[in-house]
Amino acid sequence: MARPRNTESDAAILADASDTLREGGYDALVVDDLARRVGVAKTTVYRRWPTKNHLVAGAIASWRGETPVPGGGSLEDDLVVLVSDLAEFVDPAPMRRMIAELVAAAVREPELRPHVDALWRERRDALGRLLGAGSGVADQLLGAVFYRAIVSHEPLDGEFAAALVRSTLAGARPQ
Amino acid sequence: MARPRNTESDAAILADASDTLREGGYDALVVDDLARRVGVAKTTVYRRWPTKNHLVAGAIASWRGETPVPGGGSLEDDLVVLVSDLAEFVDPAPMRRMIAELVAAAVREPELRPHVDALWRERRDALGRLLGAGSGVADQLLGAVFYRAIVSHEPLDGEFAAALVRSTLAGARPQ
Amino acid sequence: MARPRNTESDAAILADASDTLREGGYDALVVDDLARRVGVAKTTVYRRWPTKNHLVAGAIASWRGETPVPGGGSLEDDLVVLVSDLAEFVDPAPMRRMIAELVAAAVREPELRPHVDALWRERRDALGRLLGAGSGVADQLLGAVFYRAIVSHEPLDGEFAAALVRSTLAGARPQ
Amino acid sequence: MARPRNTESDAAILADASDTLREGGYDALVVDDLARRVGVAKTTVYRRWPTKNHLVAGAIASWRGETPVPGGGSLEDDLVVLVSDLAEFVDPAPMRRMIAELVAAAVREPELRPHVDALWRERRDALGRLLGAGSGVADQLLGAVFYRAIVSHEPLDGEFAAALVRSTLAGARPQ
DNA sequence: CACTAACCGAGACGGTACGTCCAGTCTTATA
DNA sequence: TATAAGACTGGACGTACCGTCTCGGTTAGTG
Numbered sequence: 232m233a234r235p236r237n238t239e240s241d242a243a244i245l246a247d248a249s250d251t252l253r254e255g256g257y258d259a260l261v262v263d264d265l266a267r268r269v270g271v272a273k274t275t276v277y278r279r280w281p282t283k284n285h286l287v288a289g290a291i292a293s294w295r296g297e298t299p300v301p302g303g304g305s306l307e308d309d310l311v312v313l314v315s316d317l318a319e320f321v322d323p324a325p326m327r328r329m330i331a332e333l334v335a336a337a338v339r340e341p342e343l344r345p346h347v348d349a350l351w352r353e354r355r356d357a358l359g360r361l362l363g364a365g366s367g368v369a370d371q372l373l374g375a376v377f378y379r380a381i382v383s384h385e386p387l388d389g390e391f392a393a394a395l396v397r398s399t400l401a402g403a404r405p406q
Numbered sequence: 407m408a409r410p411r412n413t414e415s416d417a418a419i420l421a422d423a424s425d426t427l428r429e430g431g432y433d434a435l436v437v438d439d440l441a442r443r444v445g446v447a448k449t450t451v452y453r454r455w456p457t458k459n460h461l462v463a464g465a466i467a468s469w470r471g472e473t474p475v476p477g478g479g480s481l482e483d484d485l486v487v488l489v490s491d492l493a494e495f496v497d498p499a500p501m502r503r504m505i506a507e508l509v510a511a512a513v514r515e516p517e518l519r520p521h522v523d524a525l526w527r528e529r530r531d532a533l534g535r536l537l538g539a540g541s542g543v544a545d546q547l548l549g550a551v552f553y554r555a556i557v558s559h560e561p562l563d564g565e566f567a568a569a570l571v572r573s574t575l576a577g578a579r580p581q
Numbered sequence: 582m583a584r585p586r587n588t589e590s591d592a593a594i595l596a597d598a599s600d601t602l603r604e605g606g607y608d609a610l611v612v613d614d615l616a617r618r619v620g621v622a623k624t625t626v627y628r629r630w631p632t633k634n635h636l637v638a639g640a641i642a643s644w645r646g647e648t649p650v651p652g653g654g655s656l657e658d659d660l661v662v663l664v665s666d667l668a669e670f671v672d673p674a675p676m677r678r679m680i681a682e683l684v685a686a687a688v689r690e691p692e693l694r695p696h697v698d699a700l701w702r703e704r705r706d707a708l709g710r711l712l713g714a715g716s717g718v719a720d721q722l723l724g725a726v727f728y729r730a731i732v733s734h735e736p737l738d739g740e741f742a743a744a745l746v747r748s749t750l751a752g753a754r755p756q
Numbered sequence: 757m758a759r760p761r762n763t764e765s766d767a768a769i770l771a772d773a774s775d776t777l778r779e780g781g782y783d784a785l786v787v788d789d790l791a792r793r794v795g796v797a798k799t800t801v802y803r804r805w806p807t808k809n810h811l812v813a814g815a816i817a818s819w820r821g822e823t824p825v826p827g828g829g830s831l832e833d834d835l836v837v838l839v840s841d842l843a844e845f846v847d848p849a850p851m852r853r854m855i856a857e858l859v860a861a862a863v864r865e866p867e868l869r870p871h872v873d874a875l876w877r878e879r880r881d882a883l884g885r886l887l888g889a890g891s892g893v894a895d896q897l898l899g900a901v902f903y904r905a906i907v908s909h910e911p912l913d914g915e916f917a918a919a920l921v922r923s924t925l926a927g928a929r930p931q
Numbered sequence: 932c933a934c935t936a937a938c939c940g941a942g943a944c945g946g947t948a949c950g951t952c953c954a955g956t957c958t959t960a961t962a
Numbered sequence: 963t964a965t966a967a968g969a970c971t972g973g974a975c976g977t978a979c980c981g982t983c984t985c986g987g988t989t990a991g992t993g
Contacts, residue, residue, distance in 0.1 A: 233941035234984040240944090256514070261974065272945045277976070328513050334556050335510035338503050339431065344559070368573060370558060371550045377557060378549030381509050384519070398543065402577025408963035409962070415965090436953065447966040452955070583937035584989040590939090606864065611979065622940040627981065678863050684906050685860035688853050689781070694909070718923065724903030725896045731859050732902060733895060734869070748893060752927025758967035759958040765970090786948065797971045802950070 236279075243269045244276055248290035253325045257332040260287065284336045288346035291329060296320055298353040301361075309361055310396045311389075314372055317354050318387040321380045331381040371399060411453075418444050419451055423465035428500040432507040435462065459511045463521035466504055471495055473528040476536075484536055485571040486564075489547055492529050493562040496555045506556040546574060586629075593619045594626055598640035603675040607682040610637065634686045638696035641679055646670055648703040651711075659711055660746040661739075664722055667704050668737040671730045681731040721749060761804075768794045769801055773815035778850045782857040785812065809861045813871035816854060821845055823878040826886075834886055835921045836914075839897055842879050843912040846905045856906040896924060 247269050251260045262283055266273040280286035299316050301309035321330065330350075337343040351373065358369035375395050379385045422444050426435045437458055441448045455461035474491050476484035496505065505525075512518040526548065533544035550570050554560045597619050601610045612633055616623045630636035649666050651659035671680065680700075687693040701723065708719035725745050729735045772794050776785045787808055791798045805811035824841050826834035846855065855875075862868040876898065883894035900920050904910045 232986050234943045234986095236943065258514075258974095262976085263974075272947095273976090274946085274978095275944060278943075281976095283975080331510040331513040335432075335506040338506040338556060339433070348557075366573070367569065370553055371546065371570070371573070373557070374549035374551075374553030375546045376549075377553055378545055381513060382523075382548070382552060383545060384513075394542065395546070398541075398546070399574075400577055402575055409965080411964065437955085438953070441966095445966090447964095448955085448968085449957090450965065453964080456955090458954070582935075582991050584939085584991090586938070607860075608864070612981085613979070616940095620940090623942085623981085624983090625939060628938080631981090633980070681860040681863040685856040688856040688906060688909075689783075698907075716923075717919065720903055720908060721896065721900045721920070721923070723907070724899035724901075726899075727907060728895055728899030728902055731863060732873075732898070744892065745896070748891070748896070749924075750927055752925055757960050759960095759969045761969065783948095787950085788948075797973090798950090799952095799972085800970060803969075806950095808949080 240269070240271050240275055241279060244271060244279070244286070245290050245293060248286055249293055252287065252290055252329055256325060256328050257287065260290075262286070282340075284340060284343055285346075287329075287333065287336070288343050291333065291350060292346065294326070295350055295353065298357055300357075306361060307396055307400055310358070310372070310400070311393050313354060313357055313361070314376065314392040314396055315389045317351070317373070317376055318389070318392045320351075320354070321376060322387040327380045327384075330377070334381070368399065372396070375399075412450075415444070415446050415450055416454060419446060419454070419461070420465050420468060423461055424468055427462065427465055427504055431500065431503050432462065437461075457515070457518075459508070459515060459518050460521065462504070462511070463508060463518060463524075466508065466525060467521075469495075469501065470525055470528070473532055475532070481536060482571055482575055485533070485547070485575070486568050488529060488532055488536070489551065489571055490564045490567040492526065492548070492551055493564070493567045495526075495529070496551055497562040502555045502559075505552070509556070543574065547571070550574075587625075590619070590621050590625055591629060594621060594629070594636070595640050595643060598636055599643055602637065602640055602679055606675065606678045607637065612636070632690070632693075634683070634690060634693050635696065637679070637683060637686070638693060638699075641683065641700060642696070644670075644676065645700055645703070648707055650707075656711060657746055657750055660708070660722070660750070661743050663704060663707055663711070664726065664746055665739045665742040667701065667723070667726055668739070668742045670701075670704070671726055672737040677730045677734075680727070684731070718749065722746070725749075762800075765794070765796050765800055766804060769796065769804070769811070770815050770818060773811055774818055777812065777815055777854055781850060781853045782812065785815075787811070807865075809865060809868055810871075812854075812858065812861070813868050816858065817871065817874060819851070820875055820878065823882055825882075831886060832921055832925055835883070835897070835925070836918050838879060838882055838886070839901065839921055840914045840917040842876070842898070842901055843914070843917045845876075845879075846901060847912040852905045852909075855902070859906070893924065897921070900924075 244265065247265050248260055251265065260283065262276055263273060266276055276286065280289055299312055301312040304312070321327065333343070333347045333350075337347045355369055355373060358372055362368045372395065376387065379387050379391070385391075419440065422440055423435060426440065435458070437448060437451055441451055451461065455464055471491075474487055476487040479487070496502065508518070508522045508525075512522045530544055530548060533547055537543045547570065551562065554562050554566070560566075594615065597615055598610060601615065610633070612623060612626055616626055626636065630639055646666075649662055651662040654662070671677065683693070683697045683700075687697045705719055705723060708722055712718045722745065726737065729737050729741070735741075769790065772790050773785055776790065785808065787798060787801055791801055801811065805814055824837055826837040829837070846852065858868070858872045858875075862872040880894055880898060883897055887893045897920065901912065904912050904916070910916075
């Protein structure tokens, strides 16, 4: 009954926020500037997302990308496909940065958690389907990838993914 | 010849920072307020730690605790001791919060990395000694722990540690 | 031919505006809030009064009260009646506040002037009839009253009115 | 012992505020813009004046100008000198506007009153010395001037001043 | 009795300014 | 040289209101 929200504004704001985040990271996203760029009043932004963090969460939702559906290979091959894809998704420096930033933001404001988790939920579920959802092994793989991405800052490539899968499947042996 | 630094100030600042971080988290630590509480000039803080993040890292350093030296048991037993200890160290909510915050800060400002890493370096090294430093398995364990701590927000207890070690040693098997 | 305006809305809006102004002053009157209180759309307000200031002027109009018609007495007596009545009208704190606010608004937006002047036009005309419209003495009396009301913030009572009239009629003598 | 305030900033801020007020009136004074123009951080402004209104009051304090000291003439001549000077001071359109605005602001925030009153205190005192401080006639003259300035919006010139003084001294006679 | 123009509630929107918060740097006097 | 005190720059945040606009729906009086 009332004037409906302009959905184009939603899209334009999210697109700009997304681009800005990729290019300059969290601190480069300034609500005032974004509004000016998009040609929208600041209030229009805040009406939709009560906080910069909420906006960020909304913006990155578009980053999820396609989760591959590894049809036929062996368990190891299928896992390598999924983990490689995850590694590739997470690898770019701006993405690492955003993930670290968002993980921190989600700790500060719990309502952000589901939005942040959504980024890798599909990939996590795919791993869970292969490995058994309750086994925890999927999270071991995710954990190893995130550890490299935001803690140890080591490269994330196909080689790493393959080695990780092999090691995880085979079990660790010292030396 | 010159006036020496007051070492009591160092301790008092760190103590207050540590308490404040535990109670209110990263954003609750405001340098101005801290200085007033401690009865110290802001300059005195910044002369010692060039950045709020450095101060936070310093304050957190006191949280490290003792890394156990698992002498005699089997490989699995020794790992469980170390991983349980790590889990216990990382588990408390303020610690999770700070780790997320510091990990993000370290991504933003690379010079912070060694200070942040120092928080778990000893435990990581101990795991490396048991598992072979280059094998990457130590990081798999760390990754799994951090993943729970700051991403999936699941509990971190001895049971989890034992299951993680067992699964990691034995190798994953689907279903 | 078209749907007529709801005259009850006019009254309800004015009543609420009047009350709010008396209680909290100019800044307490927020068009958004008023509309919500009255149960009316903001558009309905702005269709009737193009500006908050116009609404304020309208609300205030209900405060005018009755101008006395001093029939019989001497010139001095008649003037005291009129000036006392004006003083009483202007004296209450909310009225002083609104007059100051409206006078300022009328300086900013000249189209408001007639509406604001209307508040005291009748009383001014009555004084003019007694004193000669072009003599300027009526405005001297009004000026003295307003000066107390909004500049010097002194009390406005019958005693003051009587002294003012006497002094004005007799002419000032130093000491 | 602490770094002292930069008194040049005070002066520069007041000067800019004063100019801006004269040129564009109350609403043209935007704290953000002023700070940029002066080359000062907004916080530096707010450290000195807690509110825009306080800044405005400070700025106009410089407008007081010189109160003439009417030495020798007759009472009427001396009064005409003073009232003409007051009229001239108050006459310019920006000044009328500011006075109306400030009078309203002083009604809203009583702590502003003394600063606003200071604008004409000297002239009021000078009138009081000629006419007797307690007689109230000084305020009658001031009231008449302010009434023209901000209520009736009539011109304020020497002719008016002379007529006002004459009428006030002689006493009003109808017709 | 249908049509049409104006009214109405609801609330989105642009625009503008305000005052606040904090990090990190700088300046002064003192120890 | 260190320190207390606190001024200063710089930048962003979120809030508050005003007045305009756009919907869907309602309500007369006219043709």
